[in-house]
Amino acid sequence: MKAVLFDLDGTLLNRDASVHAFIENQYDRLNKGLKHIPKEMYCSRFIELDKRGYVWKDRVYQQLLAEFDLSDLKWEDMLGDYISEFKHHCVPFNGLKEMLKELKSMKLLVGMITNGYGQFQMDNIEALGIKEFFDVILVSEWEGMKKPDQEIFYRALQRMNVDHSDSVFVGDHPDNDVYAAQQAGMCAIWKKDREWDQVDADFTVEDLSEIPKIIDSLMKEAATSKSILHTK
Incomplete structure (x- = not known):
């Protein structure tokens, strides 16, 4: 060998723990545009749409914006936030x-x-x-x-x-x-x-x-x- x-x-x-840590932090950081949605609802729906990483986040965020009517946010910005911030929540x-x-x-x-x-x-x-x-x-x-x-x-x-x-x-x-x-x-x-x-x-x-x-x-x-x- x-x-x-x-x-x-x-x-x-x-990854499951990392995603939970990230999405809760994202909700807190973007609270101005998300505060009308219960935190638990936003986080659980993201995790559901993400399908454990097998759906890329452009589609996930587009779906979230459509479902929750997030008119003050852009999916491109949310995707950029995911790309830049996820690494700060990696759990081994x-x-x-x-x-x-x-x-x-x-x-x-x-x-x-x-x-x-x-x-x-x-x-x-x-x-x-x-x-x-x-x-x-x-x-x-x-x-x-x-x-x-x-x-x-x-x-x-x-x-x-x-x-x-x-x-x-x-x-x-x-x-x-x-x-x-x-x-x-x-x-x-x-x-x-x-x-x-x-x-x-x-x-x-x-x-x-x-x-x-x-x-x-x-x-x-x-x-x-x-x-x-x-x-x-």
Whole structure:
């Protein structure tokens, strides 16, 4: 085992908590134009329309303005506010940096493949304070392709100069992360998510601290197999 690659949103970044923190803060900052709407109603509707990040915010804000008759606000300004301010509300999953430090201490290459807009995702990675741990970071906008396209997995492995059989991918989405990585020949770890009950992954974790233990076990298993082959 030579490399571990990660998804970002829902895997390293607690996106649900980050969105809640951001949208509540946005409501408070833009209260002059939103005060006729109950805060809870505005925040819950944003989260509903956002669909956990799978709908870009231009459509979300256009819909919000139409539904709540926000004549004093422009969706372009609200989108700009989202782009510039979201990074200040990024919430990591527990033990994120400790887990990454442990993987690096194991002499492993560490990579990331994330769907999304390039600079926006890089700003969030910087905000989490984890960029230094990664040997490669691929963002779908800049790569011209996105998960579950297997080519983006192959591209990351090529840049790391590792074979798919020597790598593990960790993600929360059953199709975009787990199944896609498996189709690319990688071992896949599912970071459990409340949206799905069960995913056909090679391993399942609830906490990031479990990941180095799994990798260590795989490395020992590979070393044992290699030793047996040499003995024969």
